Amino acid sequence: MPIQRMQAKMLMEIRTWGKQLLLQFSGFTLRIHFLLFGSYTINEPKENRAPRLSLTFKNGTVYFYACSVRLLEEDLDDLYPWQADIMSDDWNAKRTRSLLLEQPELLVCDALLTQDLFAGSGNIIKNEVLFRKHLHPLNQIGYLPAKQLNALIKDVRQYAFLFLKWKKQYTLKKHWCVHNKSTCPRCLIPLKRAYLGKFKRRTFYCENCQVLFGHEKK
DNA sequence: CCGGTTGTTCAGCG
């Protein structure tokens, strides 16, 4: 990475899109993604490991660890659909709904991991929101009644704010209903655990409480 | 000590 290019530059703007942190300088942007294990500190470097990147400003230094760092040249508005960000003021549920309706065969467990639809959603949010909305992970978008689809889209955003609140309180895990759990908190039967969908991520769900539409008994 | 994963990207293949 051409590190000298960053010398003496002013940080113009800090933005985010989903899980990405975007540091805008004039002429280029640094894109930071913390992946599974990344972290950052300010003014307190970690003793036992080297930062992937550190940036020193007049008022302090930020250190980034175990993350992906990329240099973007493009205009961010051309790169990112801001309306897909589930925690943004610009979030547009209607946009995501109409994109979903174009893919009736898409599984809900895959939809909730697709960043262009739900930027910021991940595997924990997927598992928890599907349980909260009583939807089986293998539902196809096209079989969902409009009411259920709208409620699902709405709850991804709502749960993301709860997630953040609980995370800040260090009580996130305590609030998990199904993720990493073995028993359904609602009906007390054992939860199913499987690697589902095209992403094949760990999926926890209750076969009793989470409905599969379009597969009614004849 | 070991196995698994809150996520993404890339190489390789058919």
Added chain:
DNA sequence: GCGCTGAACAACCG
């Protein structure tokens, strides 16, 4: 070019 698979990365938890 597409879709799929496996690997790579990396730190922490149980």
